[in-house]
Amino acid sequence: MIEAKDLTKRFGATTAVNNLSFTVQSGQVTGFLGPNGAGKTTTLRMILGLNQPSGGTVTIDGRPFASHPRGLRHVGALLDADDVHRGRSARAHLSALAHSNRIPQRRVGEVLDEVGLAAVARRRVGGFSLGMKQRLGIATALLGDPPVLLFDEPLNGLDPEGVLWVRGLFHRLAAEGRTVFVSSHMMSEMEHTADRLVVIGQGELIAAESLTEFAARGSRLSVFVRSPDIAELAPVLAAEGAAVVPGEDGTCRVTGLTAVRIGELAFEHRFMLHELTVRASSLEEAFMELTADSVEFLAGEAR
Incomplete structure (x- = not known):
């Protein structure tokens, strides 16, 4: 178990993590999400003792990571797949x-087999693709067979088969x-996955809950409409104040x-409906809505 209490990290005048x-x-698999610059990597580094908190505490199974001797037996981590000596195999x-x-x-061979790198085990890492380096980083995290594992963007560079794996x-x-x-x-x-x-x-907690609970916090309920009269129905809905997004033939959201x-409205105007389905926010829609005020850089913003 990982437990953070009032975790804070300041770099000069900048607060990267604030009372988290x-x-x-x-x-269970817990996903750690946030916009770029939200403080995710800084938080992971504090969990591993690579950055010292300016305030608060973070423990692994009740103890700071630094107090665990031979750390790979207790915590496995992949923070940067490219942070490997390129001249080594x-x-x-x-x-x-x-x-x-x-x-x-013997664990070296076991984890190389597990991540699919046994055939290239003696090749220098400098010649590896990003996906291969990600697999090597995962092998490193698994090496000590630890009870706690941390992964920072582990899917970067992986092909669809690798993502499924x-x-x-x-x-x-x-x-x-x-x-x-x-x-x-x-x-x-x-x-x-999660x-x-x-x-x-912006370094502060927005939510800590199940995927279902988080998605339900998004307020953007929409209705999927399918009708052979969609071209005539859409203006009627718009006149009532709805936002109508056309889809494939005969559909709109x-x-x-x-x-x-x-x-x-369809009944009043004698339009036929083939489908009328209420759809809640997806995880991505809920994330975009709930983190909108925390985005550091917005595409198209005025300069």
Whole structure:
């Protein structure tokens, strides 16, 4: 379990993380989300003792990470897949870490097999693609068979097969009772991967809850309408104050009117309806809405 209490980090006059409190439970995958510059990487670095907090505390299983001897046996982490000696082979990189953490050398071969790098284990890392480096970073995190795992953007550079593999890996690790904390900007992937979310903006907590609870906080309920009379129905709905977004032939997405009112208007004007479906916000829509005030850089903003 990871527990942060009033965690704060300042860099000079800049506050990167401000009084942040959350808990990451074992036995589930917790997604860590936030806009660029929200303080996610700084928070992960404080969890691992790479940055010292300006205030507050963060512990792993009740203790600061620095107090755990031979850390890879307790916490595995992937923060930067490119932060590897380019002249070493994958096997040499993992062997050195295994030796320094008193991990049996047999684990090197096991994790190379698990991440699909056994065939290139003796190649220099400098010749690896980004996806291969991500797999090596995951192998490094798994090396000590730790109960707690942290991953910062682990899907960057992976092909679709790799994304599916990582998704399955995280689910398996959580099912084994481990703590899995995953920072990602890929909202759609978090819908398939995470059980719970910790969402921050400008270094402060926005939400710490299940995916379903978070998506439900988005206020943008919409109604999907399918009708052979959609071209005539759309202006009627717009005249009632609805926002109408045309879709494929015979469909549109409507916000600003309830499904009941849309049905009433269709009946009054004798338009046939084939489908009328209420749709809640997706995870991505809820994220964009709830973090809108925390985005540091907006495309198209005035200069």
